Amino acid sequence: MPEWLFEAGIGEARAALVDNGRIVEALIEPEGTLTVGTVLRGRLGERLPGIGARVATDRGEILVSPVPAGVTQGASLGIEVVREAIPEPGRAKPARAVVSDAAPAAGPDLLARITASGLPVRRLLPHQSDALEETGWSEVLDQASDGEIAFAGGALRMSPTPAMTLFDVDGYLPPEPLATAAAAAVAAAIRRLGIGGSIGIDFPTVSGKGSRQRIAAALDAGLAWPGAPAFERTAVNGFGFLQIVRPRPRASLPEMLCADPVGAATRAALRSLERTPPGGPARHRFPAAVAARLAAHPDWLAELARRTGVVHTLES
Secondary structure, eight states, X not given: OOEEEEEEOSSEEEEEEEETTEEEEEEEEETTOOOTTOEEEEEEEEEETTTEEEEEETTEEEEEOSOOTTOOTTOEEEEEEEEOOEEETTEEEOOEEEEOOSOOBOOOOHHHHHHTTOSOEEEOOTTSOOHHHHTTHHHHHHHHHHOEEEETTEEEEEEEOSSOEEEEEEESSOHHHHHHHHHHHHHHHHXXXXXXXXXXXXXXXXXXXXXXXXXXXXXXXXXXXXXXXOOEXXXXXXXXXXXXXXXXXXXXXXXXXXXXXXXXXXXXHHHHHHTSOTTOOSEEOXXXXXXXXXXXXXXXXXXXXXXXXXOOEEOO
């Protein structure tokens, strides 16, 4: 039976849904994430035609849409987050919200979300064997970071862009078998890496409407896991391109890791240190960027010392 593995890490929480010994969904929630379902109050700022309005809160600026008529700039109002902030190179898409009369409250965190799935949740501890690694955690993170995803007969090249996440298909099989296998691999990657929003797939060019329909059907089957959100897609066109639109309540794993690789490397280093057996070295040398991020978060090092009983120090 599928089960969730959950790890309350330093600086981030991690979860993986494992089925038959492999990860089918991988999730990371960085510390301080303003999660979907959070209700808070703010002050209405600038209206943005066709977009909504900015609302200033103690958790930063949030976009709200629609804005009720008659609410003037500077007025106080309650809002509920419906999409978390999306990191992008050079800028970030702020969280989005709707107006709400509910009392201020935090939205469900990662542990609450996976618990609500109804599947078993196994909480992992640092002194135990590394169940995440045993099921392919590092390989999933590598896929999210470098975009290279192999499958039997070919490979996908994934490229997150501000407009959409693109998948390019390459391989040595004949066009239709290659495209059909790639469709299943793309669907699995979408689930595994939490990809939402607009998604484009560049399949090999395949002639014949029936062939293109079979490729699309393979994709549909892969995206129909239990509890999967609804999606819309185009047909495979004559050039082999298909577009999907899925809900996007939060950043995908590739967006998260690619937007802040230093943060990801820093939290991975903390995970490694937390799992170091007693008696290991207490002084550590890291790349300059990671050392700087750790120095900027003395609370992380303090939590590491609390969990391990060792005061870890950084060498310049």
